[in-house]
Amino acid sequence: MRHTISVLVENRFGVLSRVAGLFSGRGYNIESLSVGETTDPQISLMTIVTTGDDQIIEQITKQLNKLIDVIKVVDLTEVDHVEREMVLIKVAPRQEDKAEVLRLTEIFRGRVVDSSPRTYTVEITGDEKKIAAFVELMRSFGIKEFVRSGRIAIAREGIKKGK
Amino acid sequence: MKKTGAEIVIECLKREGVRHIFGYPGGVILNIFDLLYDEKDIQLILTRHEQAAVHAADGYARASGKVGVALVTSGPGATNTVTGLATAYMDSIPIVVMSGQVPTKLIGNDAFQEADIVGITRPCTKHNFLVKDIKDLARIMREAFYIASSGRPGPVLIDLPKDVTGDKVPFQWPDSVRLRSYNPRYEGNKFMIKQAVNAIQKAKKPIIISGGGTVLSNAAQELRELAEVTDIPVIMTLMGLGSFPGTHRLSLGMPGMHGTYYANMAIQNSDLIIAVGMRFDDRVTGRLSDFAPNASIIHIDIDPTSIRKNVPVDIPIVGDAKKVLKILVNLLKQEKDRQWEAIRKAWLKEIQSWKKARPLTYHYSEDVIKPQYVVEKLYELTKGNAIISTEVGQNQMWAAQFYKFDKPRHWLTSGGLGTMGYGFPSAMGAQIAFPKKTVIDIAGDGSIQMNIQELATCVIYKIPVKVAILNNQYLGMVRQWQELFYNERYSHTHLDLVPDFVKVAEAYGAVGLRAEKPSEVEPVIKEALKVKDRPVFMDFIVDWKEKVYPMVPAGAAIDEMIFEEEPEKKKKKLRAVK
Numbered sequence: 001m002r003h004t005i006s007v008l009v010e011n012r013f014g015v016l017s018r019v020a021g022l023f024s025g026r027g028y029n030i031e032s033l034s035v036g037e038t039t040d041p042q043i044s045l046m047t048i049v050t051t052g053d054d055q056i057i058e059q060i061t062k063q064l065n066k067l068i069d070v071i072k073v074v075d076l077t078e079v080d081h082v083e084r085e086m087v088l089i090k091v092a093p094r095q096e097d098k099a100e101v102l103r104l105t106e107i108f109r110g111r112v113v114d115s116s117p118r119t120y121t122v123e124i125t126g127d128e129k130k131i132a133a134f135v136e137l138m139r140s141f142g143i144k145e146f147v148r149s150g151r152i153a154i155a156r157e158g159i160k161k162g163k
Numbered sequence: 164m165k166k167t168g169a170e171i172v173i174e175c176l177k178r179e180g181v182r183h184i185f186g187y188p189g190g191v192i193l194n195i196f197d198l199l200y201d202e203k204d205i206q207l208i209l210t211r212h213e214q215a216a217v218h219a220a221d222g223y224a225r226a227s228g229k230v231g232v233a234l235v236t237s238g239p240g241a242t243n244t245v246t247g248l249a250t251a252y253m254d255s256i257p258i259v260v261m262s263g264q265v266p267t268k269l270i271g272n273d274a275f276q277e278a279d280i281v282g283i284t285r286p287c288t289k290h291n292f293l294v295k296d297i298k299d300l301a302r303i304m305r306e307a308f309y310i311a312s313s314g315r316p317g318p319v320l321i322d323l324p325k326d327v328t329g330d331k332v333p334f335q336w337p338d339s340v341r342l343r344s345y346n347p348r349y350e351g352n353k354f355m356i357k358q359a360v361n362a363i364q365k366a367k368k369p370i371i372i373s374g375g376g377t378v379l380s381n382a383a384q385e386l387r388e389l390a391e392v393t394d395i396p397v398i399m400t401l402m403g404l405g406s407f408p409g410t411h412r413l414s415l416g417m418p419g420m421h422g423t424y425y426a427n428m429a430i431q432n433s434d435l436i437i438a439v440g441m442r443f444d445d446r447v448t449g450r451l452s453d454f455a456p457n458a459s460i461i462h463i464d465i466d467p468t469s470i471r472k473n474v475p476v477d478i479p480i481v482g483d484a485k486k487v488l489k490i491l492v493n494l495l496k497q498e499k500d501r502q503w504e505a506i507r508k509a510w511l512k513e514i515q516s517w518k519k520a521r522p523l524t525y526h527y528s529e530d531v532i533k534p535q536y537v538v539e540k541l542y543e544l545t546k547g548n549a550i551i552s553t554e555v556g557q558n559q560m561w562a563a564q565f566y567k568f569d570k571p572r573h574w575l576t577s578g579g580l581g582t583m584g585y586g587f588p589s590a591m592g593a594q595i596a597f598p599k600k601t602v603i604d605i606a607g608d609g610s611i612q613m614n615i616q617e618l619a620t621c622v623i624y625k626i627p628v629k630v631a632i633l634n635n636q637y638l639g640m641v642r643q644w645q646e647l648f649y650n651e652r653y654s655h656t657h658l659d660l661v662p663d664f665v666k667v668a669e670a671y672g673a674v675g676l677r678a679e680k681p682s683e684v685e686p687v688i689k690e691a692l693k694v695k696d697r698p699v700f701m702d703f704i705v706d707w708k709e710k711v712y713p714m715v716p717a718g719a720a721i722d723e724m725i726f727e728e729e730p731e732k733k734k735k736k737l738r739a740v741k
Contacts, residue, residue, distance in 0.1 A: 010344060014293075018285060025286050055471065062468040068290040068310060071344040 189236020217247025222589025253579025314347025376440015584613025
């Protein structure tokens with residue numbers, strides 16, 4: 001099963017490689033990883049999306065906690081949470097398809113952030129499903145470039161599932 | 164007052180109570196070595212290889228319980244410590260290794276003798292540091308010793324760029340260590356401990372499996388009480404040997420691949436396993452799906468990742484073995500009416516029958532020295548009081564099987580990583596910690612040739628380590644696997660040329676002795692034990708066909724054991740090829 005794990009770490013050099021090394025060294029899989037400073041510049045937040053059965057996920061969270069530079073580990077999958085990812089897609093539609101691309105962008109509440117005589121660059125934000133659907137639609141118009149931010153997630157306030 | 168980085172390092176080491184460092188100098192670490200030139204409180208023992216320095220620090224730590232310290236230079240000096248660090252990491256041994264590094268402004272420039280040792284050792288240390296700013300130095304030194312020795316102990320590396328040890332800052336010793344991201348939990352959960360009490364009361368066929376964690380937590384006394392109060396038999400893993408007296412009536416010896424028949428049978432038939440400071444290593448469990456099919460498991464370990472890593476656990480207790488056992492024993496002692504002896508009678512009788520059916524044996528010979536006989540004689544002649552280290556392979560298993568350890572911290576072996584070349588330098592480290600004790604490395608002719616150079620160190624510092632070489636001219640354990648599982652195709656396990664160890668010892672100024680017949684074993688050991696001022700090599704020419712039994716083949720369940728065959732009546736004389 002897929003899990004989104006949020007990891008608070010000391011904002012020091014080498015921490016990312018400790019976390020990445022833990023995953024590679026023990027044969028765990030990282031599907032997506034995003035890192036950024038928190039409001040406290042001494043602390044960074046990593047959002048890791050990984051897959052595994054319960055025993056593997058338990059090991060992953062325990063092993064992360066064991067790293068000296070890791071302050072806190074939360075498996076967001078256990079709680080109600082919001083996930084978002086941003087993608088930038090550069091499409092090169094034929095002249096007659098341009099209007100359709102713009103229309104779809106609007107439906108998906110995306111934005112055109114750059115355009116050239118032959119291309120549009122669309123920014124779109126959303127959860128996994130929304131992004132997958134949009135990417136699928138764009139495919140037929142010819143995707144030239146595609147870049148994604150990696151998923152970030154945050155727990156919803158108040159309502160907690162499980163424990 | 165301002166101090167140089169090197170002075171801060173030495174001052175911090177003193178405040179941590181360090182008396183001995185094992186090390187090897189080089190360009191960028193000279194600032195520290197220069198201070199050691201006339202340092203009175205700290206002695207540097209100059210090894211002949213950085214790997215040996217780390218193993219020596221490791222042996223020092225295992226025997227004494229203190230943090231072992233090694234000091235090396237950058238680049239190759241640092242990379243040579245990797246095996247030692249990985250060895251200590253797998254066995255949770257508290258050591259601090261300080262390596263030199265090129266000056267901070269050269270880092271990343273592929274400078275002479277530069278290696279990214281922090282990157283290289285990240286997966287084989289508990290934690291490591293690159294000191295980029297001298298202002299952090301004292302704090303990092305303090306944190307390193309704290310991290311190495313607290314929680315589940317382990318090796319810590321500190322990388323020291325040359326400018327950091329050369330610059331000056333005002334010295335300030337941090338009063339305490341505070342790490343918001345590292346707070347090992349020592350107290351076990353009370354509710355879980357009560358659950359454990361219930362489970363122990365209900366169990367009909369309980370066993371205790373004690374591992375290296377019991378030794379590290381100095382919990383041997385508490386463990387013994389638990390066993391004696393409740394009359395539960397105790398199995399010690401390779402790392403746990405000595406955590407419970409090997410000669411005790413409740414001792415079942417070692418489990419697993421080369422464990423005793425009765426230990427493995429007890430596990431497989433038990434209804435409750437009380438696992439203390441052990442981690443269900445594959446050499447202990449054999450095929451996991453068939454491990455202890457009827458047992459519930461209470462798992463006491465300070466490292467949460469050890470729990471439920473390999474086997475499902477019914478009652479997990481995260482905490483320090485000593486603290487948890489103390490509470491557990493106290494609760495059990497309150498059950499005054501309980502007739503533990505009567506309750507346990509049937510189970511102990513069943514175990515006794517396994518003991519009788521398949522005791523740990525070997526076939527003694529008048530003609531050729533059996534390696535097990537050497538270990539038995541060592542045990543007898545040292546009255547079980549020696550500190551024993553081993554190399555890895557058959558020598559290690561025979562030592563584990565036939566030397567009965569009654570006390571903790573008398574057994575130094577690379578259990579997790581299985582490092583050949585570990586035994587001799589670690590014995591050296593233990594001897595530095597305990598100059599008056601008898602320290603013996605039980606070695607093979609293959610293993611001893613890794614780190615044999617430490618003879619020089621032992622001679623110079625008058626370290627009277629005894630090395631008992633079980634010389635069979637083979638990499639015996641690998642040969643054994645080839646014989647049993649690879650159709651006797653002995654690919655590259657015969658050593659063809661084994662040096663004359665007596666002459667090697669003598670060339671270094673050590674004592675060299677040899678026994679070729681069983682009758683010579685005792686006199687050789689006796690003579691070796693008399694030597695107090697230099698190392699001794701005892702070269703025992705042993706039966707090269709001898710194998711370690713019983714054996715659980717890799718991937719089998721632990722009750723699927725192979726045993727030694729009865730010797731043929733008129734067996735050919737088997738001698739090592741000389």
